[in-house]
Amino acid sequence: MKANSWERVNKILEGFKKFPLFRFLYRISWAPRVYHFFLALAGALIYYFPSRKIKVIGVTGTKGKSTTVELISFFLEKAGYKTAFFSSVHIKIGDEIKNNRFGNSSPGRFFLQYFLRQAVNNSCRYAIVEITSQGAFLFRHRFIAWDGAVFLNIHPEHIEAHGSFEKYLDAKLSFFRYAAESPFGKSCRFFVNKNDKHARDFINAAGGKELVLFSGKEISFKNINLPDGLLGDFNRENVAAAWAVAKSENVSEDILKFLEKFEGVEGRMDFVQKEPFGVVVDYAHTPDSLEAVYQTLSFYKKKPGWLICVLGSCGGGRDRWKRLKMGEIAARYCNFVILTNEDPYDEQPESIIDEIASGCSQIRSPRSETLKIIDRKEAIKKAISLAKRGDVVVCTGKGSEQSIHIAGGKTISWSEKGIIEQILNKN
Structure with a gap:
């Protein structure tokens, strides 16, 4: 399909929302999730399951997702790989980067499948994306072949949307559980912040698959002047997560020194x-x-x-x-x-x-x-x-x-x- 295919399909779906029958059915408690499940499947079919032709890494957590996504891309690009990423701040495909105007990092109507298809068409080797609790709850991570899943941290958030902290946590865990199933023949590698008190939940959700534990307390920045945009212990965790992913892709230790040139993420420190x-x-x-x-x-x-x-x-x-x-x-x-x-x-x-x-x-x-x-x-x-x-x-x-x-x-x-x-x- 052409580059504007998603916009055309989006307009069609907007039209459906105006029908009284659609609005009536959508109010049934289970209907929204069923609707979004089939949208995720439809997107994968329409765009020919693009995740099978690119390495896809998902980053989840309450805070630090955008910074970590952009840091992973930064390290991989410095190592010579072409990347795409989708964060709540930016959408990047190859050399083109734009502001994210969706207002969130897990937009619906199978935009993620469209994004992955564009990344494949532009010969990107990696795609790095944020995974939100609401996006996972609505199956937007489904029908994607995941190569990497990163857990940063979890704190109470979106409690009204999910009903309880336990349900919020379970939405995050559902991403790990799905990635562990490896439904498309890929083997997903899992990265877990071992300092978070819910680390064990995510380790268990990985189902015994390859696991990398990281810690901001253990990464060394000797002879590296960190930019102001990476001030704070919380940013050490973000860097540690991104570097763990980069190292697993055989990125040289010499690349870490380029952190001094990282321009930061807009609106984050x-x-x-x-x-x-x-x-x-x-x-x-x-x-x-x-x-x-x-x-x-x-x-x-x-x-x-x-x-x-x-x-x-x-x-x-x-x-x-x-x-x-x-x-x-x-x-x-x-x-x-x-x-x-x-x-x-x-x-x-x-x-x-x-x-x-x-x-x-x-x-x-x-x-x-x-x-x-x-x-x-x-x-x-x-x-x-x-x-x-x-x-x-x-x-x-x-x-x-x-x-x-x-x-x-x-x-x-x-x-x-x-x-x-x-x-x-x-x-």
Whole structure:
């Protein structure tokens, strides 16, 4: 099929959604999964099972997927291999790289099969993709011959979507279990972060197949100056995972030195400015990732500099449990906390902010102040106006996302980095 075949099929499927019978059937509890299962099968058939002609590596975990995907591609490219990758930030096929405009890294309607076919057509040796819990739950990893499966970490997330942490965990594990079946004659190699408390679950899901354990505590960066985009222990885990995959593909140890030239991933520990004060954009949107970012930047800032944060939380009933916790973490680490809008959906932004503020108030810290500014641009502007030499301003939650979701299913175009650059240029 031609390069625009997926767009044509997508329009046809959009048309089906308008039929009353389709909408009625889709409301049956089991119907969405059956629908997506057959879409996955149809995609594999339409694109002639492209995964049989390319090495496919899937990366799953709560945090670090995008960075790890791009690091694996980086190492393999430096070793001379042509790669394709699909992350929540970018879509790359060979030399062409574009921003991911889907809003997620596991889009439906068999886009992954289309992506793999394009990678094969462009003579790529490897395709590296993110595997999300929702994507796995809807069978988007099915009918793909997997060569590698990577587990980074798991923390509570998407609890409302899955119903419980156990179901969220099981969705992640389903990817490993399926890859272990090797339905297309390939033998999948499994990579597991041995420091994660759920490592044993993923080791068991691998079903006794070839296993590589990695740890950020054990990888050596001797004589390597890591770029700012890889600051923090959590990024050591990402590098360790990517390097474990690269080594398994016989990439030379000499390639590790090229880490100094890694440009980082947009919206992930992304320094928009370093002097006279730092301004950082990071996607951190869970309590664990937020704390890791604050800890890292607390060491990075120059004493007695301040850590100033711009913080929000997702609306629409998504993971409300984490709002209080994120407020507590912000008040514990930051000298000035500015609470603002993120993605309110159909919730009142003020209500979301108030819930986070309740968490802030539980930490009695004389060095921390809290301010509420609903308009996100104004909140960032205020944070930057407060910053002095040696301080660090960190804006979390949006990362490289290109829109803010508001009531009625509408979106507002957004670029966190672009807004910050605009404000800095006016100062």
